[in-house]
Amino acid sequence: MYGQISTLAFVGIEARPVEVQVRITPGKAAFVIVGLPDKAVAESSERVRNALHAVGLGLPYKHVTVNLAPADLPKEGSQFDLPILLAMMVAMEAVAPDAVAGYAAIGELALDGSIRAVPGALPAAIGANAMGKGLICPAACGSEAAWAGEDVDILAAPHLLSLVNHFKGLQTLARPKAALDSTPSQRPDLADVKGQESARRALEVAAAGGHNLLMIGPPGAGKSMLAARLPSILPPLTPEEMLDVSMVHSLAGELMGGKLATERPFRAPHHSASMAALVGGGTRPRPGEVSLAHLGVLFLDELPEFQPGVLDALRQPLETGETVIARANHRIQYPSRIQLVAAMNPCKCGGGGPGVTCRRGERCAAEYQARISGPLLDRIDLQIEVPAVSAADLILPSPTEGSAEVRARVSRAREVQRARFLKLGAKGMRTNAECAGRMLEDVAQPDADGAALLRQAADALQLSARGFHRTLRVARTLADLDGEEGIGRMHVAEALSYRGETLRQRSAA
Ligand SMILES: Nc1ncnc2c1ncn2[C@@H]1O[C@H](COP(=O)(O)OP(=O)(O)OP(=O)(O)O)[C@@H](O)[C@H]1O
Ligand SMILES: [Mg+2]
Numbered sequence: 001m002y003g004q005i006s007t008l009a010f011v012g013i014e015a016r017p018v019e020v021q022v023r024i025t026p027g028k029a030a031f032v033i034v035g036l037p038d039k040a041v042a043e044s045s046e047r048v049r050n051a052l053h054a055v056g057l058g059l060p061y062k063h064v065t066v067n068l069a070p071a072d073l074p075k076e077g078s079q080f081d082l083p084i085l086l087a088m089m090v091a092m093e094a095v096a097p098d099a100v101a102g103y104a105a106i107g108e109l110a111l112d113g114s115i116r117a118v119p120g121a122l123p124a125a126i127g128a129n130a131m132g133k134g135l136i137c138p139a140a141c142g143s144e145a146a147w148a149g150e151d152v153d154i155l156a157a158p159h160l161l162s163l164v165n166h167f168k169g170l171q172t173l174a175r176p177k178a179a180l181d182s183t184p185s186q187r188p189d190l191a192d193v194k195g196q197e198s199a200r201r202a203l204e205v206a207a208a209g210g211h212n213l214l215m216i217g218p219p220g221a222g223k224s225m226l227a228a229r230l231p232s233i234l235p236p237l238t239p240e241e242m243l244d245v246s247m248v249h250s251l252a253g254e255l256m257g258g259k260l261a262t263e264r265p266f267r268a269p270h271h272s273a274s275m276a277a278l279v280g281g282g283t284r285p286r287p288g289e290v291s292l293a294h295l296g297v298l299f300l301d302e303l304p305e306f307q308p309g310v311l312d313a314l315r316q317p318l319e320t321g322e323t324v325i326a327r328a329n330h331r332i333q334y335p336s337r338i339q340l341v342a343a344m345n346p347c348k349c350g351g352g353g354p355g356v357t358c359r360r361g362e363r364c365a366a367e368y369q370a371r372i373s374g375p376l377l378d379r380i381d382l383q384i385e386v387p388a389v390s391a392a393d394l395i396l397p398s399p400t401e402g403s404a405e406v407r408a409r410v411s412r413a414r415e416v417q418r419a420r421f422l423k424l425g426a427k428g429m430r431t432n433a434e435c436a437g438r439m440l441e442d443v444a445q446p447d448a449d450g451a452a453l454l455r456q457a458a459d460a461l462q463l464s465a466r467g468f469h470r471t472l473r474v475a476r477t478l479a480d481l482d483g484e485e486g487i488g489r490m491h492v493a494e495a496l497s498y499r500g501e502t503l504r505q506r507s508a509a
Helices: 044-054 078-091 097-101 121-130 139-148 160-168 197-209 223-228 239-251 275-279 308-312 315-320 362-369 374-378 391-395 403-423 437-443 448-460 465-482 489-496 501-508
Strands: 002-011 014-025 030-034 063-069 103-105 134-138 154-157 213-216 297-301 322-326 331-335 339-344 382-385
Touching: 002 078, 002 097, 002 121, 014 078, 014 121, 030 044, 044 078, 063 078, 078 097, 078 103, 078 134, 097 103, 103 121, 121 134, 121 139, 121 239, 134 139, 139 154, 139 239, 154 160, 197 213, 197 223, 197 382, 197 403, 197 465, 213 223, 223 297, 223 339, 239 331, 275 308, 308 374, 315 322, 315 374, 374 465, 403 465, 437 465, 448 465, 448 489, 465 489
Parallel strands: 002 103, 030 063, 103 134, 134 154, 213 339, 213 382, 297 339
Antiparallel strands: 002 014, 014 063, 322 331
């Protein structure tokens, strides 16, 4: 007796086809799963046995072999329960082979036969569609899977019984609806921030060009407050981006109720985060914070408190927009195009800051700041100082301009960039922050005055090649915010002011 059904295994966000084959042969009663199953898959035999029992079927007292092909692809997680059980039911002639032939299946089984949610329904549905099949998945994952396309056949069943009844024509499972998360945004507004004009401006520039931003300042200056308001001035995700972001969140099991979010992700991991938590991986590979922040913001508060090794692991995703995790016999890739925002105090004691010397002297600041490596700093286009907010500013009424106005300017500047990169044929490039090398020099050529200032500054400040390019990139964004094609002296001058002078001098000390 033989039965088979398709399912999928995840390698990064890619869902690879897997065939579940079940053969029941006379002989000693046993239940053997082969084909690189991990612990969760190996344990599925007990869940399958009990779920079968729940629908009134008993496991035959024979030798049952389950093969997960291809044999060399590791199979991880509990999502294989349902396909194993369905292939078994085909082998036991409880379900017709034709009924399941057009589907791939994923789902975890409970002992009472209900089908429990599993991560990754969205990439699985897209993978199944690519195989020319529909998807059988848990009811809780239905609205997520439905995003794969209107023509993809999705069977989202709450219980084995309803699935079997559907196959027998006794009940019809309605196609789940693709749902959007339409709860009104709870995100804090920029209107809460008093004073701090230059920090607000830097935040707007960072949002407009997608630049990474580092804020240095004494405690209570409002750094965390400002960072938390960055998502509120970023343009919403396009439908295509929404799907990209949701693929990663689906794999991490973080899509709330299967609804896709229209807002950009904002992730703020604690500084005690491990390498696996931040960049992904672990015994069962999972996207890390840097991937969960894909197309959104990764906020690292108290930057020097993170483990230096963990911080340096961010260099690759910041450069390539992708995280690669090497496993024993394969590589896993997760998309991670993030905007990094970091905040820190000038020194460990929190004191210091412009014009104030820490009581432990300059060394305190130098040691603290040296915890951040040069190559990581090089990837942060905007480095600004946020001075303590004065009482005079706090007494003032809230500023009239809130996130909505700033967001409109940011969206306009982003549109200009997108159109420019499209014209240049740079597919997939969205913001100035991603622009480098020859293309940067082409699009960010300052006028004669600007070029003269840049040359002067490069000599006087001993700008490195990277520093030079950072200035050009930021100047391009400043001109885009002004709606100007040419980069003038003013743009270059402002770009030079975001260079993080203090940090560099201190770490050199
Ligand atoms: N510019 C400001 N306008 C209004 N309130 C402010 C401002 N700056 C700070 N505050 C108030 O001070 C509190 C502390 O600010 P926040 O946590 O952002 O400081 P921080 O710079 O991150 O400090 P730390 O370095 O200790 O993390 C805020 O919750 C807010 O109530
Ligand atoms: Mg803070």
